[in-house]
Amino acid sequence: MTTHRKLAAILSADAVGYSRLMADDEAGTLRALNESRSLFRKRIEAHGGRLIDTAGDSVLAEFPSAVEAVDCAVEIQHELAKRNSQLAEHRRMAFRIGINLGDVIEQEDGTIYGDGVNVAARLQQLAEPGGICVSGTAYDQVEGKLPLQFKFIGEQQVKNIAKPVRAYRVRIEGSTDSRLARPLLPPGARLALFGTVALILLLVAGVLTRQVMRSDPPTEDPVLALPKGPSIAVLPFANLSGDPKEEYFADGITEEIITQLTRFRELFVLARNTTFQYKGQAVDVKKLGRELGVRYVLEGSVRKAPGRIRVTAQLIDTISGAHLWAETYERPLTATSVFGVQDEIIERVVATSAEPFGAISRAGIKEASSKRTDNLTVYDCVLRAREYMSEPTPALHLQARDCLERATVVDPNYSDAWAWLAIIYRDESVFGFNPRSTSDPLGRALEAARRAVALDRTSAMAHYSLACAYFFRHELEQFAAEAEQTLTLNPNNALVLADFASLLGYLGHLDRSIAMTRKAMALNPHHPTWYYATVFNYHYHKRQYEEALAAALRWNQPEFYWNQVHLAQAYAQLGRTQEARRAVAELLKLYPDFPSKARVEYGLWNCTKVITEHELEGLRKAGLEIPPE
Secondary structure, rough: OOOOEEEEEEEEEEEEOOHHHHHHHHHHHHHHHHHHHHHHHHHHHHHOOEEEOOOOOOEEEEEOOOHHHHHHHHHHHHHHHHOOOOOOHOOOOOEEEEEEEEEEEEEOOOOEEEEHHHHHHHHHHHHHOOOOEEEEEHHHHOOOOOOOOOOEEEEEEOOOOOOEHHHHHOOOOOOOOOOOOOOOOOOOHHHHOOHHHHHHHHHHHHOOOOOOOOOOOOOOOOEEEEEEEEOEOOOEEEEEOOOOOHHHHHHOOOHHHHHOOOOOOOOOOOOOOOHHHHHOOOOOOOHHHHOOOOEEEEEEEEEEEEEEEEEEEEEEEEOOOOOEEEEEEEEEOHHHHHHHHHHHHHHHHHHHOOOOOOOOOOOHHHHHHHHHOOOOHHHHHHHHHHHHHHHHHHHHHHHHHHHHHHHHHHHHOOOHHHHHHHHHHHHHOOOOOOOOOOOOOHHHHHHHHHHHHHOOOHHHHHHHHHHHHHHHHOOOHHHHHHHHHHHOOOOOEEEEEEEEHHHHHHOHEEEHHHHHHHHHHOOOOOHHHHHHHHHHHHHHHHOOHHHHHHHHHOOOOOOOOOHHHHHHHHHHHHHHHHHHHHHHHHHHOOOOOOHHHHHHHHOOOOOOHHHHHHHHHHHHHOOOOOOOO
């Protein structure tokens, strides 16, 4: 099939809340979608454009002129807004539209590919519901030629595109999207910036806290939306090396495959705590598919020998039990070849996924692999850090810290090592794990996280570590910005979602916090039990004490002092005094100075005054003597 390159203005559009609308009224939603498609087709043709694809609830079109593309998009949004104004709010179908002027590759059948198309799709995701977002290249052609106003929202780092993209939102008068009129800053900031002034400043600043710092998130928040594409469970690869000490190596390959798959938003990838429950077991894939609710299973084995590595992998359809593909990879045993094998497996999985949930280019995979280390010893330290986060203990913390500090000396350009070291330093400060005489572990965490971001600005892990450092340094505006960037880069990392959820809960954003936690649990049904700490906080501060106690009992870390704090509070609020005092006794064994330092502990987590006093109320009822403020 022949292809040719050309310059074109690309329009990419996607319906907002399509899944919710279908669940509410399939027939009505399909009718509305077909009417919207008809509108798109007519307007596109009227402006000299060509409709290329209408897969699912999306629209892709090209124009010979950026001016025509933007003018067409504005007309479409005005017409859709007029239609929606006649409908109940829960039945309105709004579209986001992105427009880019760029180089594309056109095939004989008329389909188009390339960065020019990919940028338009990413800009669509940055648009408001009912809005339009255009690239800098498109803006340069349109400025002054249409009676429109534009708002520059900065240079955006978008997925799978190496350079930042200048982005502008088109001001559309009469937008019917009620969320645009909603104050978005946290309560403290709202006191300082009232009403319309606060909203305008937020829009100018790029709405730093839009995705993270809401107490009442909208239904269609992209951070809370579960992936729409095919679901995949990656089972632990079997270690066939004959040496139990090499078990970690097979586990590491499995985890790396899971991590890289989560970069692709089209895929619903179960987290490692869920799939590792099946390690060493003979699995009936059809039964497993029903248990986990997944369509595909990836399984395989690793055989490591001196100088060589062999990895086998196979993708199975859990409904039919059919093997969609199976491959054996044998390579020299070097870090580069190990990661190359992982990338090949990911490419096969994506290519074999039957339903067309969008093209995923090889460029994204190559970009991910280019940021990795060439030193296997360094990579081992990152694996240790991941193990620590699955079950945080002082012993695992010390092992990971020592290893990562050596790793960043051996390979100072490995972003992931610096990011994980920042998290380790954070926990040294916040939980008091393995404190050293050297001062300011949070300062070290901030320095390591900044180093991680500088080395790889497209790494969600790097921005996550920086967000955490800012949070515990009480720099909440910077936390919000970095958390936003983290979730933009990867909204489907269960660990990050759960961790951010806990932080937001202490800030008083309880509804947002529990929604993020539920998504994390959906992505990782066999998650670490510390996820229930956030569930406890939600119910406790909603004064639902029975539910709070149930969550505290499911948090299975009795040797961790916060677990005992929560048990004491819940028992006390329920009037179960004897059990509350037993929890207090365990707490004092673990942390004798907790009563005198309780306010300091809650201050570390940026707790609001209301939340702090409610927490202390439960502890006092449990019999803990806490000095007055």
